[in-house]
Amino acid sequence: MKTPSLDPPASNVLSVVALRKHYGGTPAVDDLSFHVGRREIVGLLGGNGAGKTTTINMVLGILEPSAGTILIEGVDLAKARAQALAHTNFAAIYAPLPGNLTVQQNLRVFGMLYGVKKLSARIEELLTRFDLRRFRDTKSGVLSSGEQTRLTLAKAMLNEPRLLLLDEPTASLDPATARDIRTRIRDFATQGPGGVLWTSHNMYEVEEVCDRVLIVSRGKILLQGNPRTLPAEHGKATLEELFISVVRGPDALEHTRAVS
């Protein structure tokens, strides 16, 4: 089989090549290759247990791959970990910030951990950008879900990431707050040099926000493309319908193709 080529560093913020993770003899991620371009939002979709979190954890350097290469801004994570992760960040609902620290204290602590220069000015900028000024001295544990998500995103922007990893960033938010969060993330992708890898089970949201989606099942990419045109290409009315047929099994998809 032809080995996928590595993309030139300048074009992609993330390049994943032939990535694998096995637990015992069972593959959780199985020969995954994809990229995230600059100013691009890529949706990583898959049913429960498809391998999304395992993939994100390997890109974050939390889990060691069984095989494969991860390049962030062209820097090989396995060879220059600190450099590769310097401009990477992450937000997920299951990773809330310490609730006994105030909004400002949280941003200060993480900013110091990341070695952010001119930290006070950066914090002020993010408090304004994420509409958090009035919560500056509020303990983050008492914020509402939407406010906590804004804080988590502000924290994720501290080190001016080129690669932003978001694991279901709008889960548990009301529709209006979720839309506000999507707009802020969209602004990040369109206005700066970064790119986003986004996981979500909300197909409506994915269609609205993602430039490209990868549909993963049992650790392999089964389909990828523009979420707005992909369903019709496979004879489905909606992304949700397509998703369900893909995660039911490749056989269902082939059947779809045969009859469409």
Ligand SMILES: Nc1ncnc2c1ncn2[C@@H]1O[C@H](COP(=O)(O)OP(=O)(O)OP(=O)(O)O)[C@@H](O)[C@H]1O
């Ligand atoms: N530490 C582990 N030991 C053994 N198996 C694991 C471990 N972590 C994950 N797995 C398995 O790897 C597979 C992929 O899990 P992963 O958490 O990446 O899925 P996911 O796509 O994020 O699912 P979900 O949408 O439910 O969060 C699952 O079958 C899971 O049981």
